Amino acid sequence: MSYLEATNDLYKEAALTPDVGLCCTTNPIWQFPGLSVPKIMQEMNYGCGSTVSAQDLVNNPKVLYVGVGGGMELLQFAYFSRQKHGVIGIDVVDEMLEASRKNFRIAEEENDWFNSEFVDLVKGDALHLPVKDESIDVAAQNCLFNIFKIDDLKKAVGEMYRVLKPHGRLVMSDPICEQPMNDTLRNDDRLRAQCLSGSIPLKDYIKVLTDAGFGTIEIRARKSYRVLSPNHYPTDKLIFIESIEIAAIKDPMPSDGPCVFTGKTAIYYGDEPYFDDGLGHVLMQNQPLAVCDKTAAALAKSNPEIHISESTWHYNGGGCC
Incomplete structure (x- = not known):
């Protein structure tokens, strides 16, 4: 059997x-x-x-x-x-x-x-x-x-x-x-x-x-x-x-790989009103933004004044990729 x-x-x-x-x-x-x-x-x-x-x-x-x-x-x-x-x-x-x-x-x-x-x-x-x-x-x-x-x-x-x-x-x-x-x-x-x-x-x-x-x-x-x-x-x-x-x-596969959301957020805490990485991600000062894991990693490298949370394993939409 x-x-x-x-x-x-x-x-x-x-x-x-x-x-x-x-x-x-x-x-x-x-x-x-x-x-x-x-x-x-x-x-x-x-x-x-x-x-x-x-x-x-x-x-x-x-x-x-x-x-x-x-x-x-x-x-x-x-x-x-x-x-x-x-x-x-x-x-x-x-x-x-x-x-x-x-x-x-x-x-x-x-x-x-x-x-x-x-x-x-x-x-x-x-x-x-x-x-x-x-x-x-x-x-x-x-x-x-x-x-x-x-x-x-x-x-x-x-x-x-x-x-x-x-x-x-x-x-x-x-x-x-x-x-x-x-x-x-x-x-x-x-x-x-x-x-x-x-x-x-x-x-x-x-x-x-x-x-x-x-x-x-x-x-x-x-x-x-x-x-x-x-x-x-x-x-x-x-x-x-x-x-x-x-x-x-069933979204198109991004050129840099899939967007996997595990409940991470990014918070910019610098002195400017917002941070723009030039790639479509704009973080208002001290406002959490839901991000996929690959964006979280890129933002962490791009600016030391961005806090990336741990995965909560809970995501219900919003944010950006």
Whole structure:
């Protein structure tokens, strides 16, 4: 049995019998005005964060969500879209698709505004998306891509890039791990399917995104997720796993490399009213400006009277690059 078959089996079980403890998100369940999320959807929330952000969902976007789970985030996306076929949910597991269809009927009863026709549920593979090129405004996945081994991860990200319109957004939440894992952990298909042993370092995760062509990367959240301890897992040391929320934007790749925002700011504290580096970055005296990591490094070298903050791993727009 391959690791992908093990994953499909695990989520078939989770579709037939909801497993509240399968994933462990520290996010609240977003309850927007007029939105009721059915209890069964909350129980089948198999994610490690959230991919739903109002800033991404303007002007009636066409949304793609891969790995439907119980349908909760599909419902939340539909809350903003509210149009027939506005949201596409893709999953390779028949039982999960059927569970979501049932859950959407419950959602119709609890939400006067919701119609199941807002969401198209389609059987498909993340590595071969049944979606047209450049047809999607916002693509999302939650705690799925970390399951893939590196070659399949590149394929999955490449598929998302293909279907996104120019300047479209790939919004994701996944576990990451900065520590090395032994081969026993890495090769345990069940642990990989449980979103544990497939976790990779953040820099490697970002590189897959930028290698695919995404010119702008936003790190929106970075949180504690799980620990793999020697008394429960085949490891002789404690391994700390975090979850991230990240947006990759299909902007053109800058000539000097991608813009990666990790929550850094620059503050000019010199005697002049402002500092202009001549490259499009103007810092008003004592006013923080959000900057990407490469701009932060350049500004630090250009003027000793600029303070560069540490990464907060939280960025929600603004500033410059």
